[in-house]
Amino acid sequence: MPFLNLSHVTTYTYRHPVSFGEHRVMVRPRESFDQHLLDAALLISPEPSEVRWLQDVFGNSVAIATFDRRAKELVFDSRVRVLHTPAELQEVHIEEYARSYPFTYSSEEMPDLLRSIERQHHDPQRQIDGWARRFVNAQGPTDTLGMLADMTAAIRREFTYVPRPEKGTQSPIETLSRMKGTCRDYAMFMIEAVRALGFAARFVSGYVYSPTVGEHRTGGGNTHAWVRVYLPGSGWVEFDPTNGIVGNTGLIRVAIARDIYQAVPISGTWAGFPGSFLDMTVSVDARIDAATITDGSDSAGPVLTTPDAFVSGQRRTG
Template identity: 30%
Template sequence: MAIFKITHITKYQYSLPIKESINEIRLFPHHFKDQEVLDHQLLISHDPEIEYFRDYYGNRVANFNNLAAHNEMTIESRMTVRVNHSLKIPEAEITTAKDLQEEKNNDITLLRLSYPETIARQQDIDAVLASFDAANNSIITVAQLCNEYIFNNFTYTKGITNIETTIDEILELKKGVCQDFAHVLLQFLRTAGIPSRYVSGYVCPNESGLRGEGATHAWVEIYSPIQGWLGLDPTNNIWTMDNHVKLSVGRNFYDCTLIKGTFKGLARQTLSVSVSIRYEDGRHFEEMNDVQLEKIPQEINEQISYIEQQQQ
């Protein structure tokens, strides 16, 4: 069991005033038997009115608008969570993907989470699963073998992929970061017929030196009719444990995007994200990253340059 105090600050800055910023956020820690939310605060610049709801996958979501002109927007999420799922390996079970078919047919969500993406390199996925005898092995065994395969055959490398990178491209590169490895693992598991979902959250630093610590992280959960949802972290070749804090779940990254929105106006924007994690014993870890945003189209870029020149 562990208690973490996590502060997640997202800061947008604009080169020119923008208005009517409309946003949707998923920065709320899940509350379930292995993760207790002791406290959560959401602070947003300009103090907008916030509307809350639950999405299809049960994530808590907030919508808000900043209508007045502004050059900066900060979203700060402060949470205190108690995590208690230190069991590093699930119990052994004999359930196979075939055994899940009837339950999937009666549960549209499980069925939805069992469909793999249509990709060009599907033969590569099929060949690896055949080598694992995925059709006859238990879902726990297949999941663990797939997790280990990604860890051993893909290199953790920052800066060469982005949210637009496809599964085919990741399979070609054999490099990437946590969200890439989660998407590849989902392709393996769903091809094998195992209901599985993408998870976004944090890996809190510990003495093990896990990759992806301190910043937002991604992993996968598989469904077991006996043990419920079980988490695998392909970036580190482990089952999730006390230092994994869950924020949201869905089919893929897009269902779990922490913040997404739009605005009116012509401006260049920059985005920085800071994650601070405090422990009960007083230890403190902080990481800040500048996020690479999509490139502005040339025509829009020229218009912004012209406006900036006129203001000089």
Template identity: 45%
Template sequence: MTVIYDLEHITTYRYANPVTFGEHRAIFLPSGGYVGRILSYSLETNIPSKVRWIMDTLSNNVAFIEFSEPAKELIFTCRVRGEHFGIPAIADFPLDARAKEVPVQYTPDEWLDLSTFMRPHAEDPDGSVAAWAKSFVIGDQDVTLDVLERMMDKIWNTLTYQARETEGTQSPGETLRLKSGTCRDYAWLMIEALRRLGFACRFVSGYLYDSALDGGEVGMTGSGATHAWLQVYLPGAGWRAYDPTNRITAGYDLIRVAIARHPAQVIPLTGSWFGDAKDYLGMDVKVSIRKLGTLPEFEQI
């Protein structure tokens, strides 16, 4: 089944007086591949701007926006219509024998390609992240898929989701200490823990489609907003999705926008402005995802 969807992502910055703007960098546009296809897209601003698109080092779609006029309000509106093919269950991709137990054995070519995603990025001064990671492979509990499921379940069962307006991502150690965090914090903790067990992992930024939204309800944590999860490379299965915020590993809910070694590489929107610091009044983000139908149904609309 293929899901056809419309996505709208609106970010609004407000100021007390007109300010000028430096270049902004936006990562809004979903990536294609076997999980989906973009049918149409647009990126608009409320004041005159010049937009140029590039593909970065990890093949993410990145827009750079330049402005020539001051304003009291800056609005970015990204609209996308796409096809989402969904993420098959891992049972459909048998693991190679060398991937069935921890540590996973990567070939020399795989290790060379994946080394940047295997090396821990965050510091662990007290060893708490390493100790937490090792707790999942104590004794003979080293079956790869079981380790991944137990770690994801542990985050989901023992941490409290806590949305916050401040930018950035907590360190994995801080998330363990606070026992709470956002989807970005959950994903980053699991990535850094798995890297300490020898897994190649990457951070994923995107959107969470929740069918409950079609009925005016919210069923999953983080739906109707930007979302974050991770992918783990498993020989035989390739890059596999793990969303510890909602315990998702397959299905149609995760719409990938960008991948990264660490969260700071894929902040959805960054930029600068020039004026009195007291002029900044705040920002609002609104994300809506609407399912138009499955492909056979959509062809009849």
């Protein structure tokens, strides 16, 4: 159970002083049985006139900051300490009726899962359906967890990871046709693929870290994105197609949503002279306490942290 220290700093710079509209900040990790928030601080400069917290429709913690002064720089500095309890693939338990695909969610769960089963992107030629169906055994029952794990591994193996600093996300069809993308592209593609098979799936943004010395987790700069699929018996299970991970090992959840645009880490507006905006920089650092680092030989060492960029909304965000 590693203790993880996270620092996430986003800085916007301007040529001239500008005024700031309301900003919505979603960088606080979620509380759950597998990740416990021990300490959290959100420092904002210039100091907002007001900061209020709320929980959105998905239970994500959101800070709403308003400002009454102009400045040439705006900084959001999130610092948290988390106790993380990783769960491996073998810890995923599925109800007997759902261990083989196809199956139907229970009548008690289906009403609450329907919106997470609905497709969000057009696929008129059923290309994503065709890609997803290749993992289904046409000769008989298909092992549910094995199928989802194979799909996760196939995206990692067959697609080319290409960091992209520009804001926005490829459509799932674009990701399939190009066979490349970022973690957010992979996540949205896999969500549509499993929904094509009738599974409930959600988008997750957060952080990825390397739990053991020498292990490399694919990323490239800021926050990371992956998928949750609902499996009766275990509930929402993590699948990270960027790194081929099944389970929550090395993954810290911050926001969960049906679609990527509901999980933007930072969004807001500014007003000033045209051309005032200069740059945006993001720095994310995830470090395990030295005493909790493992490498299989009981020796401690540095941890490689390689989270990925997540970009959307009015601002390119960390």
